[in-house]
Amino acid sequence: MMYPWILVLVALAISVTTLVVLLSHKTSVSSSHLDRRRVAHTRDLLASLQVKTVVRRRRVVMAVLSLMAALSVMMAGVIAARPVKISTASTALSSRDIVLCMDVSTSMIAIDEKVLGAYRSLLDSFHGERVALVVWNSTAQTVVPLTDDYDLLRKELGTIEDALSFDPYRATYQDKINYDKTFAGTLDSSVYGSSLAGDGLAACTMLFDHQATDRSRSIILSTDNVVMDPYDVQLVSLEAAADEASKRDIRLYALYGYDPASADDAGGPDGLQRAKDELLEVIRSHDGMFYNLEDPDVAHTIVDDVNADQAEELGVDEESIRDDDPTSAVVLLALSVAVLLGLGAVIRS
Numbered sequence: 001m002m003y004p005w006i007l008v009l010v011a012l013a014i015s016v017t018t019l020v021v022l023l024s025h026k027t028s029v030s031s032s033h034l035d036r037r038r039v040a041h042t043r044d045l046l047a048s049l050q051v052k053t054v055v056r057r058r059r060v061v062m063a064v065l066s067l068m069a070a071l072s073v074m075m076a077g078v079i080a081a082r083p084v085k086i087s088t089a090s091t092a093l094s095s096r097d098i099v100l101c102m103d104v105s106t107s108m109i110a111i112d113e114k115v116l117g118a119y120r121s122l123l124d125s126f127h128g129e130r131v132a133l134v135v136w137n138s139t140a141q142t143v144v145p146l147t148d149d150y151d152l153l154r155k156e157l158g159t160i161e162d163a164l165s166f167d168p169y170r171a172t173y174q175d176k177i178n179y180d181k182t183f184a185g186t187l188d189s190s191v192y193g194s195s196l197a198g199d200g201l202a203a204c205t206m207l208f209d210h211q212a213t214d215r216s217r218s219i220i221l222s223t224d225n226v227v228m229d230p231y232d233v234q235l236v237s238l239e240a241a242a243d244e245a246s247k248r249d250i251r252l253y254a255l256y257g258y259d260p261a262s263a264d265d266a267g268g269p270d271g272l273q274r275a276k277d278e279l280l281e282v283i284r285s286h287d288g289m290f291y292n293l294e295d296p297d298v299a300h301t302i303v304d305d306v307n308a309d310q311a312e313e314l315g316v317d318e319e320s321i322r323d324d325d326p327t328s329a330v331v332l333l334a335l336s337v338a339v340l341l342g343l344g345a346v347i348r349s
Helices: 005-034 043-047 049-080 112-125 150-163 173-182 197-205 238-247 269-285 298-308 327-348
Strands: 084-090 096-103 130-136 140-147 216-223 250-256 289-292 318-324
Touching: 049 327, 096 112, 096 197, 112 150, 112 216, 112 298, 130 150, 130 197, 140 150, 140 197, 150 173, 197 216, 197 238, 238 250, 238 269, 250 269, 250 298, 269 289, 289 298
Parallel strands: 096 130, 096 216, 216 250, 250 289
Antiparallel strands: 084 318, 130 140
């Protein structure tokens, strides 16, 4: 409470009002005994069931009215006292930067749900790390730059999940509209190709800032490496992009998965295997880690490996944040006033 003394005043006011009402009632009862007049032939009337029911109902209504009036005054006092919710936020910014680098080409749509699940698990384990989210196909689109706003990242992951919740081989017109709208930055009509893994990884590599500082940098790349590039429009090969990452001291983590239905696009099962072998070779030859999305513990394994990468805190500072939180009091006040109005209408009728 910002102003708790207001509640004390309200409590005192209610107590004084209650005391005055009780004393007034006692005085009026005493006066009524002095001025009481007897009325003939009323014993049977007062003993009747109907009269007793009316009197009992009225007493209940008056009791509820008094209770609701007191509750309304009390809730008004609570609102005036400004109830607050206190949360603690860490302003420490870990020296660990992580880019989630996600292939959203059609061959990955069927398994991107697993990718998103792994990314969410990673976010749940982070505390102060800066994280970015990049999606790519023929070109790359930065969805969220490096930030420690995990709520924003979760929101964007949800948006991506909604856009990918369809069968790519039975897509409706609306599915395509949603996909194109969400991933407009990954589709370039002048680039005849898709799932350009080298360009995608290169774009993620360029996203890191603070190059002069001693920071731990990691890229978590999710792809099947099924590159469709019949006219060699890709600017950077996967190998060259990994070389650049190594020069910048960026650790690579590859999340591999594939959709069996995309085997024809890859040149059959052998093509899928070649794509996997290339990704595995490039990642491991650059001291990276390779993971299969079929592993149910893949997210926890990556978290352990990322945490093993030494990182120093830039500073630890916690700040208490106060936010007004009158919701409960407002709801109770509205309900009590509604009951008061309803009972008032009953009494008048």
